Amino acid sequence: MISNSIFKAYDIRGIVGQTLDTSVAHSIGLAFGSEVRAHGGDAVAIGRDGRLSGPELSTALADGLRAAGVDVIDLGLVPTPLGYFATHVPLNGRQVDSCIVVTGSHNPPNYNGFKMVLRGAAIYGEQIQALYQRIVAQEFTAGQGSYQLHDCVAAYIARIVSDIKLARPLKVVVDCGNGVAGAIAPRLFRALGCEVHELFCEVDGHFPNHHPDPARPENLQDVIDVLATGDAEIGFAFDGDGDRLGVVTKDGQIIYPDRQLMLFVRDVLSRHAGGQIIYDVKCTRKLAPWVRAHGGEPLMWKTGHSLIKAKLRETGAPLAGEMSGHIFFKDRWYGFDDGLYTGARLLELLCRTDDPSALLNGLPDSIATPELQIKLSEGENFKLIEQLQKSARFSGADEVVMIDGLRVEYPDGFGLARASNTTPMVVLRFEADDEEALERIQRDFRRVILAQKPDAKLPF
Numbered sequence: 001m002i003s004n005s006i007f008k009a010y011d012i013r014g015i016v017g018q019t020l021d022t023s024v025a026h027s028i029g030l031a032f033g034s035e036v037r038a039h040g041g042d043a044v045a046i047g048r049d050g051r052l053s054g055p056e057l058s059t060a061l062a063d064g065l066r067a068a069g070v071d072v073i074d075l076g077l078v079p080t081p082l083g084y085f086a087t088h089v090p091l092n093g094r095q096v097d098s099c100i101v102v103t104g105s106h107n108p109p110n111y112n113g114f115k116m117v118l119r120g121a122a123i124y125g126e127q128i129q130a131l132y133q134r135i136v137a138q139e140f141t142a143g144q145g146s147y148q149l150h151d152c153v154a155a156y157i158a159r160i161v162s163d164i165k166l167a168r169p170l171k172v173v174v175d176c177g178n179g180v181a182g183a184i185a186p187r188l189f190r191a192l193g194c195e196v197h198e199l200f201c202e203v204d205g206h207f208p209n210h211h212p213d214p215a216r217p218e219n220l221q222d223v224i225d226v227l228a229t230g231d232a233e234i235g236f237a238f239d240g241d242g243d244r245l246g247v248v249t250k251d252g253q254i255i256y257p258d259r260q261l262m263l264f265v266r267d268v269l270s271r272h273a274g275g276q277i278i279y280d281v282k283c284t285r286k287l288a289p290w291v292r293a294h295g296g297e298p299l300m301w302k303t304g305h306s307l308i309k310a311k312l313r314e315t316g317a318p319l320a321g322e323m324s325g326h327i328f329f330k331d332r333w334y335g336f337d338d339g340l341y342t343g344a345r346l347l348e349l350l351c352r353t354d355d356p357s358a359l360l361n362g363l364p365d366s367i368a369t370p371e372l373q374i375k376l377s378e379g380e381n382f383k384l385i386e387q388l389q390k391s392a393r394f395s396g397a398d399e400v401v402m403i404d405g406l407r408v409e410y411p412d413g414f415g416l417a418r419a420s421n422t423t424p425m426v427v428l429r430f431e432a433d434d435e436e437a438l439e440r441i442q443r444d445f446r447r448v449i450l451a452q453k454p455d456a457k458l459p460f
Helices: 022-038 056-067 079-086 126-137 153-163 185-191 219-231 255-269 285-291 303-314 339-350 356-361 380-391 435-452
Strands: 010-014 043-047 069-077 097-103 109-119 147-149 171-175 195-199 234-238 245-249 275-279 297-301 318-321 327-329 372-375 399-402 406-410 414-421 426-431
Touching: 010 372, 022 043, 022 056, 022 097, 022 109, 043 147, 056 069, 056 109, 069 079, 079 097, 079 153, 079 297, 079 406, 097 327, 126 318, 147 406, 153 185, 153 297, 153 339, 171 185, 171 435, 185 195, 195 219, 219 234, 219 399, 234 297, 234 339, 245 303, 245 339, 245 356, 255 285, 255 318, 255 339, 255 399, 275 303, 275 414, 285 297, 285 327, 297 303, 303 327, 327 339, 339 356, 380 414, 380 426, 380 435, 399 426, 399 435, 406 435, 426 435
Parallel strands: 043 069, 043 097, 069 147, 171 195, 171 234, 275 297, 275 318
Antiparallel strands: 010 109, 097 109, 234 245, 318 327, 372 426, 399 406, 406 414, 414 426
């Protein structure tokens, strides 16, 4: 019996050999293919990241899709953004607006999963649960779809090179953490005219050097070390499937995505006066004033790449971003999250100055924690947040925003607690004007969390 636990809020993700195997992949193909046909489609593009289980899961997925009566166009080994890109350009002479990329993103090597676009829109929530219900009820269409290979890498690189113009060549360190971005990122940045110092760009599903998750500072240490000793001007790091970007300055400062977004905001709003800028609840409180100061309208929204993409489509906003590193350009691009394209857009802005690090380090900043986690049992994270939303009272707070967990705004900072939609944990983040305010806000959160769950192991 297929486990409902793998059907997450934004995608499908499980442990290979436990909750995910070829029979599950085949069933997902049948269900997704049936859904495509129900929505009037007839073809699906598929791709996979560099995980060891990718080839067999991808083959089983393709077989399921074809058995549902849809044609399969296999992109092969590609970063997730290339799967999204494939839904916007002709593939072997036809337009295909649905795709599935077999990827475990930044999860450990024994995980894998599926990120999906159905008829031009990333699916999430109830749509993902509908796939599970189809499988349980065995409500599948039947047919005999075709199968063909298609390489869209050259078209993808050509599209970016036609869009991005660098005023001067830059020297950049590129760390792909042995993820699938390594197959394309060095080639792309060299095509833009950059001098590239490669780190761990060999695709290896064992991830032998460090984990491909640039949101964790320890995974950026290799980039920091190379920048300190070499002549490169900027450092990039990518996650396992290439849809997120980490940025490090020459002097070893990590420029987190909410600050990267500030630079993009200034550029994008110069062409979209009054445009909305979407950002998730984890982002810095310095962002909204920055957006307003540059003539835009800030809009805070729920965390999750599929949720942000849906909001982007709904509002027509030209730009969105998440603290996790997903950046979404509708300005000059297609509105999907793409770490490679984000890197190219950043280079375009950085090459206009002689000192890229000074430009990045000069962006508004504050004292903030990285993402902190309270590990709980399955389902307990949602229950705890629900209890806090109902009963918690915060000292001296200006506002409690509950669009996604609790973001508590104070005059001199904020605290956030939200249930992760992918793992059984509560995610926390704190930011303040000074250390004293940070400690006071954390003390306030410590009090309300322990009142609900006295045995909680708090990471702060």
